[in-house]
Amino acid sequence: MVNFKNSLVYLTVAVFAVLALLFLYASFYIWYQSQLNPNYEESHDYLNYIDNMNFFATLPAVLLVVLLVLCLERKSNFRSSLLIVISIIALSIFAFVIYGGKYSVGFATLSSTIYQFFLLVRLLSGSNVPSEKYLRVQKAGSLILHSGFSLLIFAWVPLNSSEYEIPVFWISVLLITTGCILSFFGAEMLKVYKKIFNL
Amino acid sequence: MVSFSEYYSFRHIIQDFAPFFKIISLFFAIAYIVFASLKKRKSIRIISFISSLFFFVSFLIILYFHIKIYNNIYLTANFLKTPLRLFPPLWIESEKIFFWTFLMLLFSFPVLISSKNDLEKIKPICFIIAAFLIAVAFIDPFSNPLPILHSEITALESAANSWQSGPSISYIMNFYYRVKYFYHSAYMWIHPPLLFISYALFSLAFPYHLMLIFKKDSPNSLFEEFSYKLVALGYIFLTFGMLVGYPWAIEAWSNEAWWWSPKINVSIMMWLFYTAYLHARIYPQNWTKRTSFVLGALSFVSLIFTYATTYFMPGVHSYG
Numbered sequence A: 001m002v003n004f005k006n007s008l009v010y011l012t013v014a015v016f017a018v019l020a021l022l023f024l025y026a027s028f029y030i031w032y033q034s035q036l037n038p039n040y041e042e043s044h045d046y047l048n049y050i051d052n053m054n055f056f057a058t059l060p061a062v063l064l065v066v067l068l069v070l071c072l073e074r075k076s077n078f079r080s081s082l083l084i085v086i087s088i089i090a091l092s093i094f095a096f097v098i099y100g101g102k103y104s105v106g107f108a109t110l111s112s113t114i115y116q117f118f119l120l121v122r123l124l125s126g127s128n129v130p131s132e133k134y135l136r137v138q139k140a141g142s143l144i145l146h147s148g149f150s151l152l153i154f155a156w157v158p159l160n161s162s163e164y165e166i167p168v169f170w171i172s173v174l175l176i177t178t179g180c181i182l183s184f185f186g187a188e189m190l191k192v193y194k195k196i197f198n199l
Numbered sequence B: 001m002v003s004f005s006e007y008y009s010f011r012h013i014i015q016d017f018a019p020f021f022k023i024i025s026l027f028f029a030i031a032y033i034v035f036a037s038l039k040k041r042k043s044i045r046i047i048s049f050i051s052s053l054f055f056f057v058s059f060l061i062i063l064y065f066h067i068k069i070y071n072n073i074y075l076t077a078n079f080l081k082t083p084l085r086l087f088p089p090l091w092i093e094s095e096k097i098f099f100w101t102f103l104m105l106l107f108s109f110p111v112l113i114s115s116k117n118d119l120e121k122i123k124p125i126c127f128i129i130a131a132f133l134i135a136v137a138f139i140d141p142f143s144n145p146l147p148i149l150h151s152e153i154t155a156l157e158s159a160a161n162s163w164q165s166g167p168s169i170s171y172i173m174n175f176y177y178r179v180k181y182f183y184h185s186a187y188m189w190i191h192p193p194l195l196f197i198s199y200a201l202f203s204l205a206f207p208y209h210l211m212l213i214f215k216k217d218s219p220n221s222l223f224e225e226f227s228y229k230l231v232a233l234g235y236i237f238l239t240f241g242m243l244v245g246y247p248w249a250i251e252a253w254s255n256e257a258w259w260w261s262p263k264i265n266v267s268i269m270m271w272l273f274y275t276a277y278l279h280a281r282i283y284p285q286n287w288t289k290r291t292s293f294v295l296g297a298l299s300f301v302s303l304i305f306t307y308a309t310t311y312f313m314p315g316v317h318s319y320g
Helices: A004-036 A044-076 A081-099 A101-125 A133-156 A165-184 A186-196 B005-016 B018-037 B041-072 B093-113 B119-138 B147-161 B166-183 B191-214 B221-252 B262-280 B286-312
Strands: none
Touching: A004 A044, A004 B262, A004 B286, A044 A081, A044 A101, A044 A133, A081 A101, A101 A133, A133 A165, A133 A186, A165 A186, A165 B221, B005 B018, B005 B041, B018 B041, B018 B119, B041 B093, B041 B119, B093 B119, B093 B147, B093 B191, B119 B191, B119 B221, B147 B166, B166 B221, B191 B221, B191 B286, B221 B262, B221 B286, B262 B286
């Protein structure tokens, strides 16, 4: 039975696959061009290639951001969550029309980061708690991990080349790594925690 | 007159170790295959211990070679307060595959030694380790130790002995920047080792994915769980390791177009495959499980491709 949660995951996997194929194509394209012209990477054509690849990657990358926001609904488990997610997407589209892609991605990623922190606080305060403790740790890990990715895109797109890019980038790296550890090894982390604090 | 003769003589000594290393590695590879096929659990434990020990000793020899380089290769110039000494990282050039295999042996050691793990569980590990031992026997770190660095050192020696000439001065300056921003960069000591740790963990998971794909009846849950944990752990190191490379790229390649270069492309492709694998396992159903096994195997193929890319694709990461 394919439900909303599953179809989001399948779609995400499919977008990952499309992006992976795009990167593979790009590699072979450069290899082929370099066979024809050994100085290809110093040529003007190389800059055109970068522009073209950025263009081709935009759609799947935007789709990933949308999926990241849609996944928030899956993680929310409360009534108004769908409304919040739809609002984020609608305002991002609005920002795209008025201010352009950079601001749109900036709004979508920053608002989803903030919303994920709100969900994390709800989870930790016990408003939305799974019955098993390790599931709670895993869920917290997943929220931290995905908020890290939202923040990473925020650092790379709207903050690109600004003085805030690298500090925000390192915060996102910290969140991603912590999130990965908690989300993949939640049960093990809980055991270690209990051992250390004699619980 | 600058002379690096002590470095050259030690390099010759470790080159003499190469045939011995190749034969022993091949012997271990055969032993792993034979013992796993004949289901000799105790012998696998012994060979795991001896091979890990042998690789540890080989690693110490490599480490000593690097210390020799540090003690013997130096650069003196007016702009340097003290002579610049070089300590090359232990995971570059001809030492990469060795380092990768060494990590695999280290990570697999507790699994192969533990009496909790039955033969069915450890058999795939034996085969993948054997494959890597064969590879490292052919691409060993001793036959031609650090060939690129060696050519840099010989060129440095001749440049230092003709210090007054223009090309020599520019070579020495280039060498200085290469040591500072490449060999001695803090990122160099974090980014590659993290990636090799992930590669080693992914390599150990690969044979399980293959077996799960070709198993016709219901998937072995032990294999599934174990391979998933290996990939999940490797993924943490891969993601962190790749991200750490970003500020390094900005710093080192500020004047070059590095984004969309082949090695970066295929590295992201590999990361996307492993991310897809982990996502396919979020709500495991029978067919998504099968998809995840295929994705797991494909991810490893992309890992090998990513590694090989350095040698045949152009770009900023290229050795070609």
